[in-house]
Amino acid sequence: MIEDEIRRRSSEEALLAILIDPFSTEPDKAGKIAYEAEKGGADIILVGGSIGAGAMLDEVVSSIKKSASLPVILFPGNVDGVSGKADAILFMSLLNSSNPYWIIQAQALAAITVKRLGIEAIPTAYLIFEPGHKSAAGWVGWVNPIPRKKPEIALAYSTAAELLGMRWVYLEAGSGAEEPVPVEAVKIVSENTKLGVIVGGGIRSPELAAERAKAGADIIVIGTYVEREENIKEKVEIIKKAISRI
Template sequence: MSAVYKNILSAIDSGKKLLAVLIDPDKFAVESLPDFMAKVNDSLATHIFVGGSTVEDEETDILVEAIKRCSNLPVVLFPGDVTQITEKADALLFLSLISGRDPEYLIGKHVESVSKLRSLDLEVIPTGYLLIENGKETAVQRVTETKPMPRADIQNIVDTAKAGELLGMKLIYLEAGSGAIHSIAPDIISSVKTDLNIPLIVGGGIRTKEQLQLAYNAGADMVVIGTAFEQDEAFFNELKSDN
C-alpha cells in the first residue's frame, strides 16, 4: 500500500481527525503562497488538496511545486480534469462521480488519464465522489452537468457510497460543492459512516470551527475546507494547532 493512503488509515486508526486545505490553482497566485502556507503549516491541517473545476494547463504543476517549497504536508491532487495531474504531488484522488450517471465522469476521464498515469510515479487513490444538493448550483455541477443527489434521499446516498466501497474504492467523498450554502448535514454523514468500512471525506460550505466539529462528530474522518480559508485567513487562527 502506498504512503499517503496508508498514513490516512493509520491516523484514523489512532483516533485522529484529518483536515485538508483545498487550494484551487485558478484562484491562487503563486506569489501569495508563502504567507498562506505559513498559516497552513501553523494550523491543524494534515493535508493539502490541489484542484479546481476550471484550471489552465500547467497551473497545477507550478502551484504544487511552489507548495512543496513551503510545506511538508502531503499534497493530494483533487483534479477537475486530466490536465491537472502532476507527478510533483504525493497522490491523486482518482475521482469517480458515482452520484451521477454520466459515463464521462464515471470512467471516461479515467481512461483518458491512463497514458499519463502509466508514465508517472504517483500514488493513485480510487475515490467515490458524491455530489449532494446544497441550496445553490456549484462549479462541479456546472462543469459536469450532473445533478446532485437530493439531501432528503439519505438511503440512496448511503447505498451509493456503499456501492462505491463494494466496487473497491478506497475513499468516499461527500461533496456539497465549493461555497455551498448548506454543508453536508450531520445525519447524512452519520448514516453513510455507519455503513462504511473505508474512510469518509466531507467537504463544501464548511466555514466555522463548530461546523467542522459537527462533521467530525457525525463521523467524517477528513474534512476539506477551501473557501473559508481563501476568504478569511483569520479562520486559520481559530484552527491553530496549539488551540
C-alpha cells in the same frame, strides 16, 4: 504510502485538509497559505478546481512543496488536474453524474499519465449533494444531486463504491455551498461502510466542521473559509481544535 498514513491517523482523529485552487491562487500565495495552514495544524493540502486548474498546476504544487512539509494530494476536476509534483491524487469517479465522461472516461484518459508519473492513486467515489449541483463542480459534472433528505441514496452509492473496490468517498456540497452535506449522510455512510469518508463544501465554521467530524468524517475539507490570506493560521488552529475534541 500517503493513503496508509492518512488511514492510520484518521482512525485516531478527524484530519483537516485545506483546499487550494490553482486557478485563482498564484504559486507564491499558495505557498504562503500552505505554510500558514501547516503552522495552524492542518494535516493535508488538497490542490484542485473545476475550471482552468491545469494552467499553473506544477508551479502551484512546487511552491507548496517548498513552503510546507504536508502531503499534497491532487483533487482533480478533469484530466488537466494531474501533476507529477504532487504526492498523491484522489482518483475520483463522480458516481452520481449522468454523463459517463465523469464516471469513467476522464479516468481512462488520465490513468496512464498518473501511472507513468508515479503519483499514488487513492481510489475515491465522488458524490455531489444538493445544493452542489449549482456549484461549478456540479454544473461541469452533469450531476443528478443527492437529495438532502435522502441519506440512504448516499449509502447506496457508497456501498456500491465499496463493493467496486474503492476505498474512500468524498461527500460534496459544492464549493461555497449555503449548507454543507447533512450530518445524517455522513453518519450513515461512515457507520455502514468501510470507506474513509471525506466531507467538503460550505464548511465555514468550527461548529459545522465539528458536527461532521463527530458524525464520523475522516477528513474535513475547507476551501473558501481560508481562501483569503487573512488569519489563516488562526482559523486553521480553531477548526483543528474543534474537530479533535471528539
